[in-house]
Amino acid sequence: MEKINKRKFLKNLATLGGAAILSITHMENIFAHVSHLNPLDLARDEDFWQQIRAAYSGTKDFIQLENGYYSLAATEVLENYIQHIRKVNAVSSYYMRTRQSDDKLASRQALARVLGCPVEELIITRNTTESLDTIIAGIDWKSGDEAVMAEQDYGAMLDMFRLQARRYGIVNRMVSVPLNPSSDEEIVDLYEKAITPKTRLLMICHMINITGHILPVKKITDMAHRHNVEVLVDGAHAFAHLDFKIADLGCDYYGSSLHKWTGVPLGAGILYVRKEKIAKIWQLFGDMGYDDDDIRKLNHTGTHPVATDLAIQDAIRFHEMIGVQRKEARLRYLQRYWTDQVRNHSKIFLNTPTAPERSCGIANVGIEGIKPGDLAKTLMEKYKIFTVAIDTANVHGIRVTPHLYISTKELDLFVNALKQIAV
DSSP states (O other), X not given: OOOOOHHHXXXXXXXXXXXXXXXXXXXXXXXXXXXXXXXXXXXXXXXXXXXXXXXXOOOSSSEEOBTTTSOOOOHHHHHHHHHHHHHHHHHTHHHHHHTHHHHHHHHHXXXXXXHTSOGGGEEEESSHHHXXXXXXXXXXXOTTOEEEEETTSOHHHHHHHHHHHHHHOOEEEXXXXXXXXXOHHHHHHHHHHHOOXXXXXXXXXXXXXXXXXBOOHXXXXXXXXXXXXXXXXXXXXXXXXXXXXXXXXXXXXXXXXXXXXXXXXXXXEEEEEOGGGSTTSOXXXXXXXXXXXXXXXXXXXXXXXXXXXXXXXXXXXXXXXXXXXXXXXXXXXXXXXXXXXXXXXXXXXXXXXXXXXXXXXXXXXXXXXXXXXXXXXXXXXXHOEEOEEEXXXXXXXXXXXXXXXXXXXXXXXXXXXXXXXXX
């Protein structure tokens, strides 16, 4: 296949906004007709999901299999977001001084409902990195304190731990999560062996971003709490992807991004802090307008793009209309649809657990003798399939993250490309 024409590509992007919009009201009617169906059965109904695909406006220049970094907002969410920008701009500072706080609270309340926590324990941030780094940097570390994490954790958070080691003399203990564990207990034991009497914080991923591996968060948290160790969870890829509530996890801190699986335009994330933990966390910015036990002390953002906060409510309405159980079932089905076709190939290997319950929409695949970067480049240039190369922390392959608007026909093209490359 020929390389993508840059001018044509940009022209197509510019015209996406003119695509017909499948309204949320129309979609609610569509879902009303399937409300009686089991999510697992509906996940396999390709004709149904082709209807839902019409709710998104995406490029036709390539197959988008890198939705885990930043996924499309539904077209109606995007159009509402644009209208929010227009309305705020029309009255400018009047909105900021009279409406901003109330509207942001409404968005926090909607997010707290989805996460299943009191609004007093949740704030809106810009992304997962900001959320988790707020906690890592906000703990009153002392020299010799220890923290436990995995080499598969996200680099920005690992860097923040390294910074605390330089600044305060803390010790970071690193584990390596196996790609295909035999049991939950294997994972729990791995983390427990890294804990010492000096350990204060354990950071874990809810879903490891480079492999899609879902960790047994509640079991790890219960174990850590028995050792009086707090737990910080990186939920960047789990929120609005998996069906769970914060009480199911038992953790002390939880952060996520909303531009991934929630479908909010860029610029929003969440931070959950258990109520009794708030007072001891130092804020990054010197906002002294709140009591020590008020989570809003951690949320000093200055003048920021408030239209994104407003769009959160639109995205949540869309997310809840789909239903998280149906969404999780479809994403897991899409992942298993393509991974099962290459699972036993002699030259193709998967870096994602075999057991279906240990992963959902995200998976990682490699081909023997081909560097991840070369594989990603070949897929894009020859087959017009966009993925991302991962070549670190014992993971050597490409991450593949289909979303609801990806069809099995597109995944068939991807599978065929892998098999051709692997010859």
